[in-house]
Amino acid sequence: MKQTSDTSKTKNTTTSNKFVFNFGRQTDGNATMRELLGGKGANLAEMAAIGLPVPPGFTISTEVCTYFYEHSRSYPKTLSKDVEKAIKLVEDQMGREFGSRDNPLLVSVRSGARDSMPGMMDTILNLGLNDETVQGLSNISGNPRFAWDCYRRFIQMYGDVVMGVQAANDESEEPFHALLDDMKKSLGKELDNELTAEELQELVSRYKLLIKKETGDEFPQDVFQQLWGAIGAVFGSWKNDRAILYRQQYGIPAEWGTAVNIQAMVFGNAGDDSGTGVAFTRDPASGEKVFYGEYLTNAQGEDVVAGVRTPKPISAMAQELPKNFADLEKVRSRLEKHFKDMQDFEFTIENGRLFILQTRNGKRTGLAAIRIAVEMNKEKLIDQKTALLKIPAESVDTLLxxxxxxxxxxxxxxxxxxxxxxxxxxxxxxxxxxxxxxxxxxxxxxxxxxxxxxxxxxxxxxxxxxxxxxxxxxxxxxxxxxxxxxxxxxxxxxxxxxxxxxxxxxxxxxxxxxxxxxxxxxxxxxxxxxxxxxxxDSEVKRVLEGTMKPEDSYTYQLFQTIMEWSDKHRKLRIRTNADTPAMAQSAVQFGAEGIGLCRTEHMFFEGSRIDDMRQMILAIDGVQRREALKKLLPMQRKDFVGLFRAMGDRPVTIRLLDPPLHEFLPQDDAVRRQLADKLGLPLEFVIDRIKALHEENPMLGCRGCRLGILYPEITEMQAQAIFEAAAEVMGGKNPIKVQPEIMIPLVGFKAELADQLAIVRRIADEVMNKKGVKIKYMVGTMVEVPRAAITADEIAEQAEFFSFGTNDLTQTTLGLSRDDMGMFYDEYQQKEIYSKNPFASLDKTGVGKLMQFAVDNGLRTRKDLKLGICGEHAGDPDSIDFCHKLGLQYVSCSPPRVPIARLAAAQAALRS
The missing domain is CATH 3.50.30.10 (Phosphohistidine domain)
Structure with a gap:
């Protein structure tokens, strides 16, 4: 029976009246129509239009996928007739008839998302075979073994994908494969293509019995029932577990949907002069300009990609099928010149005749992405801007x-x-x-x-x-x-x-x-x-550290080329988050232009420092606290001297102490006893003091500017350490022009910032007068609570810069602890409530709106307000793109992410 659709209770919400697009002798689409036709359908239309040997077919648009899910898995009322017309057009071009017992047309049914999602959705080949048409295929091919091999493949794929006959679990063998393996073993044969026509016919009978046993249904003989079953399965696979996981990994929106491509079958399993393969116009692993790929003779496409048989390298075809290899070389060159990118294409050879089944921009390693972009630019296939945009920013990480x-x-x-x-x-x-x-x-x-x-x-x-x-x-x-x-x-x-x-x-x-x-x-x-x-270490790191010569590493030369291009085009400055001189030096090697976040509390975790810090926290009054701070002052000053020297004349943003107390206070009884002994305090006092300082929620407790307001001597000590370190580095034989930027954390009220600002200004004046130096510095705040963003116009009266602390801003805006979200995050991703982890990539529609509000209102108050971002989001390419659009001056990320940020910033500028 042909598929019909009940639309009496639903309204067609699609945006066009055309749902089916042909390719072949009549071609309705082109490569620019990816949103409607998906990547595969758009490229099939494009290849057909430029005259490449593409088997004819048609694409059901992504709009139908949207309709399918919005209307309880039904279809627009005109789709059935549109598909019948398209099938007729394919029949005319192939000279065969769908469902004919004498001269049958077979088709493949494949998915085609806007962005390639290899292997994540379902595919069905050889559709149109049944107990009658298999005889017709046998007669017209003169090869019964070939016909029955196609039929067993079709039943296997259809039974799995459409009828749900699958392995019980990950460790179980797929049931159709199990039957195939049992037959080969009983016959003493190793390879699938050693089975005779009669043996394959017996295997088909066993496959059909398996389907009946597992599902209670017969394998369908009506070819249109088969077709609509396959179409529904492909649309349905857009929301299978692996497709959802893949979309989440690569940020592909669920609302895009997939197209379905129905294409006339050509047969690589028709004999020894037939075959199938996958080829890349360049090596996708290294990026080298060599013809790369593999093929199998007397096989179909899934044999290559499924890994059931280990194929031959494409170079072997030059001897085995020399004419086809020469034709492929021409196709390889033509595809690259036309699509301006490395292509991954599938081909089939049927009785010596070459067909191209699909092409797409090839997936590649990070190294390959960079090498291909640089070398295509040298070959004048693409310009520098295009080359930069073709490199996923995260690719740079693979070089390091x-x-x-x-x-x-x-x-x-x-x-x-x-x-x-x-x-x-x-x-x-x-x-x-x-x-x-x-x-x-x-x-x-x-x-x-x-x-x-x-x-x-x-x-x-x-x-x-x-x-x-x-x-x-x-x-x-x-x-x-x-x-x-x-x-x-x-x-x-x-x-x-x-x-x-x-x-x-x-x-x-x-x-x-x-x-x-x-x-x-x-x-x-x-x-x-x-x-x-x-x-x-990688070659790039060895060159940067001076243990390898640049001319000895082509990888480094590629890296340096991309970095130079990126720096030429980007608008955003790239800073780093660094708490030690070693981190700062590493970041400078990677191209950091300053420190955007020095977390001063991190300086106290090393060695015995934490005990001195604990003594300061446990103090019961200002006198005890100042005694403890005297020990911490020289440590802080020495740290800042090291940071300033490592960064040279680059700006250094230092965040004043922001310690959640639970990170410093010991919870273990043995450690508490050791601390008491070291500080010469009674154990009971230490335990009682820790209990008195206990916070129900340390993340929202006495931290940030609140600590400095309650205990101003802490702010005084840190400010003194910063300015004394700056004075020391600015003097001596090799003076450095230091640019300290002091950041007051967790501000939510203008008065909080004013309180701390007054202390910093007073200490700065005292140190400069005492040392006889003039230090140019700035004081600003970290915008990390919603109130700071909402009252940015008031806070900008005091702050000379804003640095968005989006880790905490995300937590406080979403009311969500990043440490506890693991309890439900997987479920939220599965249900696509979160398209991305909001702590890895900025929540632009929520947190992003707060940032936009703060930027707009802060600039109204202070036109020269410096704007930046620090934290994990500052190393995420998608978030960097948002920061560029927001008008920030810099992003500050961890040292290893600096090269990624440089490229992402350039891409953001080029896209805008």
Missing amino acids: VPVFDLKAQKVAELICKGLPAGPGAATGRIAFTAAQAEIEARKGNKVILCRSETSPDDLKGMLHSQGILTTRGGVSSHAALVARQLGKVCICGAGDITINYEKKTLTAHGITLKEGDYISINGTTGSVYKGLIESA
């Missing part, structure tokens, strides 16, 4: 991560080698399932996910792992593709390894490792090692 220490790697025990699919070095405990990887990661352990091959259901485990190792599959398998996108180290096709899921062991060349044992993988070379290997 550690690699294996060469000495440690040389003495490590090599287990085997596989295919290098995601560069870098990773070591961790073996986990054989996604669930186990997650368990280990939550314990704080590093993990290597080891699988025969991965599937989209393994995504959560891959996210929790440092690296992925598979025994089957190649460099375009699911594992490799997703690992590169996640920035994970990956080795595929390590065929010498045998994994026994039941015994939870991994064996190669007489070496057996158990789940939980350490294993190390080098995704650049493909080497797998027993045990844990120490890592070494």
Whole structure:
């Protein structure tokens, strides 16, 4: 039966009347229509329009997906007729008929989101086969084995995706694969393509019996019933668990929806002069300009990406299928020149004839993204601005991560080698399932996910792992593709390894490792090692530290090129959060232009300092407190001297003490006793004092400016340490022009800032008069509570700068503790209440509006108000883009994030 839709109770809320777009002889779309056609559909239309050999088909738009979910999984009333017309057009172009017993047309049904989501949604191939059409396919092909192979593949995919016949759990074998493996084993055969037509026919019967047993339904014979079942399954897969997880990982909005692409089948399993493959116009792991990919003869596409058979490298096709290889080289060049980016494309060869099934901008590692952008610019394919925008800002981080220490790697025990699919070095405990990887990661352990091959259901485990190792599959398998996108180290096709899921062991060349044992993988070379290997700094870091020459590292040269381009285009200044000279020096090496946040309380955690700090906190009056502060003053002064010298003439923002008391006061009885002994105080006094200082909610307790208002001597000591350190550094043989910026934390009232400001100004004058120097400084506040943002016009009367402390501003605005959100965060993400973690990427519609209000009103009061942001959000590319639009002058992030922030700031400027 053909699908019909009941729209009598619902209204069509789509924005156009056209839901189906053809490609082929008649092409209705192009590459600019990604929002409507999805990435795959838009690119199919574009390739058809420029004359590439694309099998004809049509795309059902993303608007139908939106309608599907808004109308209880029904369709617009005209869709059924539109699909029938589109099928007829494909029939005319292919010279075949959908459902014909004599000359059947078969189609594929695939998803197509606006942004590529490889493997996350469902696909069905060979649709249109039934007990009659399989005979017709056998007759017109003259190859019964081919026909029955297509039929068993179709039943397997349809039974899984549409009818829900799936493995019971992660450790169970997929039931259709189990039947296939049982048959091969009973016949003494290893490969799928060794099965005869008669054996495949028997396998089809077993598959249908399995479906009847598991679902209670017969496998459908009506081809239009099959088609609408597949369409519904693809739309339905937009909200499956792995698609939701993937969207959350990459910030893809749920409201975008997916398109569905229906395309005429061409057959790579039609014989030895047929095949299928996946190719990249450049190496997606390294970025090198080489033809990269793999193929299988007498196979269909899922054989390559699923990793069931380990394919051949694309270079081997030059000898095996030379004409097709030459044609592919031409397609490779044409795709890059037309799309202006590295392309990942799928192809099929049917009886010697080449077809291109899809193309997309290829997923790549961070190193590859940078190399491809730089080299395409040199080749004059793209300009500098386009090159910068093509690099995910987070990619820069992959150039800075550690690699294996060469000495440690040389003495490590090599287990085997596989295919290098995601560069870098990773070591961790073996986990054989996604669930186990997650368990280990939550314990704080590093993990290597080891699988025969991965599937989209393994995504959560891959996210929790440092690296992925598979025994089957190649460099375009699911594992490799997703690992590169996640920035994970990956080795595929390590065929010498045998994994026994039941015994939870991994064996190669007489070496057996158990789940939980350490294993190390080098995704650049493909080497797998027993045990844990120490890592070494990246080439970029070694050059920056002077232990390697720049000319000896092409990686560093690429890094430097991108940084120079970024600095040329960005408007935002990039500062760092640093509490020690070592952190400051590291940040300067990465390009930091100042310190945007020095957390002075962090300076007291080292060595015996914390006990002196505790003595100050436990003081019962000003006299005792001042005695303790005398010990802390020289420590603070020395720290600030080190910071000022490390930063040179760059600005340094110092936040006055902001200690939640529970972070300093000991909770353990033994530590309390040691503290009492060291300070010469009775244990009972220490215990009673700690109880007296107890806070129900330390995050909202006596901290920030409240501490300085209650105990002004604390503010006096810190101000004295800052200005005396500045005076010391400005004098001597090598004077430095210091630029201290003193930040008063947790201000919510203008009077709070005025109180602390008066102390800072008084101490500054006293030190400058005593030392005979003039220190240019600023005093401002951290905007981290909603009241500060709402009363920004008043607070700006006192403050010379605002620095948004968005960690606490997020907590106080959302009424949410970032330490406790783990109790419900997964559920909130699953239900897509949170599209992103609000502590990792700014909540622009909530917290962002408060920031906008503060900026606008603060500038009305003080036109020269300096505006910045510090904290974790300042290293997030999406948040940096928002800060650029907001008109901030700088962002301040952790030292390793400085290069990412430089690139993200440039991209924000270019986009605006």
